[in-house]
Amino acid sequence: MSRNKNAAAPVLFILAGIAVWQGAVTFSGIQPWLLPSPLKVMATLWEMLPLLAKHSGSTLLAAVSGLLAAVLLALCLAAVMDLSPWFKQGLYPLLVLSQTVPIISVAPLFLIWFGLGLFPKIVVVALVCFFPVAVSTVAGMESADPAMVNLLKVMGSSRWQIIRLVRLPAALPSFFAGLKIAGTYAVMGAVIGEWLGASSGLGVYMTRASHSYQLDRVFAAIFVISLVSLLLFLLITLLARLAMPWYYKERNNDNV
Amino acid sequence: MAILELVNLTKYYEVNGNRLPVLDGISASLGEGEFVGLIGPSGCGKSTLFNIICGLVKPDGGTLLLDGREGGSPRDVVSYMPQKDLLFPWRSVLDNVVLAREVAGENREAAKREARSLMPLFGLEGFENSFPAQLSGGMRQRAAMMRTALARRPVWLLDEPFGALDAITRKRMQRWILEVWERFKQTVFLVTHDIEEALFLSDRVYVLTPRPARVALHLEVGLSRPRSAGTMTEPEFLKLKKRLMEVLE
Ligand SMILES: Nc1ncnc2c1ncn2[C@@H]1O[C@H](COP(=O)(O)OP(=O)(O)O)[C@@H](O)[C@H]1O
Ligand SMILES: [Mg+2]
Numbered sequence: 269m270s271r272n273k274n275a276a277a278p279v280l281f282i283l284a285g286i287a288v289w290q291g292a293v294t295f296s297g298i299q300p301w302l303l304p305s306p307l308k309v310m311a312t313l314w315e316m317l318p319l320l321a322k323h324s325g326s327t328l329l330a331a332v333s334g335l336l337a338a339v340l341l342a343l344c345l346a347a348v349m350d351l352s353p354w355f356k357q358g359l360y361p362l363l364v365l366s367q368t369v370p371i372i373s374v375a376p377l378f379l380i381w382f383g384l385g386l387f388p389k390i391v392v393v394a395l396v397c398f399f400p401v402a403v404s405t406v407a408g409m410e411s412a413d414p415a416m417v418n419l420l421k422v423m424g425s426s427r428w429q430i431i432r433l434v435r436l437p438a439a440l441p442s443f444f445a446g447l448k449i450a451g452t453y454a455v456m457g458a459v460i461g462e463w464l465g466a467s468s469g470l471g472v473y474m475t476r477a478s479h480s481y482q483l484d485r486v487f488a489a490i491f492v493i494s495l496v497s498l499l500l501f502l503l504i505t506l507l508a509r510l511a512m513p514w515y516y517k518e519r520n521n522d523n524v
Numbered sequence: 525m526a527i528l529e530l531v532n533l534t535k536y537y538e539v540n541g542n543r544l545p546v547l548d549g550i551s552a553s554l555g556e557g558e559f560v561g562l563i564g565p566s567g568c569g570k571s572t573l574f575n576i577i578c579g580l581v582k583p584d585g586g587t588l589l590l591d592g593r594e595g596g597s598p599r600d601v602v603s604y605m606p607q608k609d610l611l612f613p614w615r616s617v618l619d620n621v622v623l624a625r626e627v628a629g630e631n632r633e634a635a636k637r638e639a640r641s642l643m644p645l646f647g648l649e650g651f652e653n654s655f656p657a658q659l660s661g662g663m664r665q666r667a668a669m670m671r672t673a674l675a676r677r678p679v680w681l682l683d684e685p686f687g688a689l690d691a692i693t694r695k696r697m698q699r700w701i702l703e704v705w706e707r708f709k710q711t712v713f714l715v716t717h718d719i720e721e722a723l724f725l726s727d728r729v730y731v732l733t734p735r736p737a738r739v740a741l742h743l744e745v746g747l748s749r750p751r752s753a754g755t756m757t758e759p760e761f762l763k764l765k766k767r768l769m770e771v772l773e
Contacts, residue, residue: 422599423623
């Protein structure tokens with residue numbers, strides 16, 4: 269009931285926005301190379317679908333590989349930081365510092381180092397996604413109940429067992445919150461990587477389209493990028509539900 | 525021979541640069557298969573004493589003998605049930621109760637089979653796959669109790685296991701825990717601040733003073749077993765209760 273209401277409101281706003289856009293373009297007579305109408309964009313989207321699908325595939329591959337790499341790295345680092353306070357003190361500021369480097373400025377370096385293929389794109393995505401996942405995982409692990417850790421110690425747990433049995437499960441809700449953010453960054457990161465130089469992908473398609481003032485294609489690409497990001501987000505939400513049935517059951521109980 | 529012996533244990537905490545004495549020379553001894561109560565006012569240091577026995581907190585003085593040996597490893601001897609149930613919310617009841625066995629690296633399936641067969645005794649039949657959040661307070665305590673039992677250590681340290689329960693559930697749990705004890709024959713050291721609970725359950729009771737804790741009284745209960753609801757109205761029970769109340773005033 270309330271879910272339906274939640275879904276109806278944004279759909280209504282989007283439809284209203286599109287209607288205003290269509291009306292404005294029709295009545296002002298603005299040139300399509302400046303601003304194409306939504307109907308024109310849809311027509312282009314339909315026409316370009318096979319090509320866009322091909323480019324989406326390569327962007328999605330870079331986004332998902334980069335995201336997975338970031339998650340793996342972040343989990344390892346979080347575990348190491350948890351095992352050694354010294355490591356944590358040394359690394360945490362570096363983590364934050366890494367976030368202040370604008371990705372646009374370092375991405376060309378990856379092209380020089382790694383060429384035009386998939387790899388530099390994966391590196392860009394991993395770099396963008398790493399921070400939210402790492403920080404949220406570390407925070408989640410810190411939030412583990414110390415009394416639970418003590419209980420395990422009395423049972424004779426090793427430090428690794430404490431991480432595996434308490435700290436990581438306790439970090440899951442926070443980890444998935446970070447992963448959702450990273451998921452929305454991932455496609456954007458891949459597109460940025462493609463802008464700077466690649467042979468295929470939505471970013472390449474977009475650059476070509478905008479260089480030839482085919483704004484209907486640019487908008488079509490934007491639409492597809494949003495859609496792909498959204499799909500990734502939904503996939504992560506689904507994964508969270510599968511990985512933490514207890515978390516959602518608990519919350520449902522609270523609501524009753 | 526005593527399975528657990530405390531000799532003159534002292535402990536103080538450093539609070540804002542001040543020395544806060546908590547334990548002031550506690551001595552106690554628990555024989556194999558005994559049920560011993562530990563009663564004292566809130567904040568006197570009962571949980572601190574348990575943390576020392578578990579090896580989580582270092583005493584500042586005195587000795588702890590486990591199984592007759594000094595410097596033995598608490599994890600081989602004691603199983604701890606802390607004041608909060610500390611069931612892991614991400615584990616089902618079944619996965620929670622076999623935790624100690626899993627930590628010990630034992631075969632999980634074998635441990636689960638044993639756990640399943642014990643579910644009726646712990647009143648958790650049909651809830652094996654529930655998450656802790658779906659259980660009532662009494663059921664959570666019984667699950668925590670089962671986790672303690674399945675660890676298979678000779679001594680159970682129970683820190684106010686029924687403290688958070690309503691009076692009726694509490695009374696029922698007190699009779700139930702004696703059934704469990706009959707079944708496992710473990711040594712139980714039980715903290716409570718409820719006089720009737722201490723007398724109803726224990727063979728002997730140590731009474732502590734307010735902080736810094738000392739043993740104010742060591743009482744042999746001597747009521748016959750098995751005990752029932754009627755035990756609490758026996759003249760001997762009432763006499764012991766009066767005695768404890770006087771000491772705890
Ligand atoms: N880690 C600690 N640091 C400082 N003071 C503590 C600490 N743990 C307990 N205390 C203090 O020691 C006293 C005894 O606490 P505790 O053993 O929990 O009492 P009880 O279990 O008998 O209620 C209390 O005054 C408490 O505030
Ligand atoms: Mg306490």
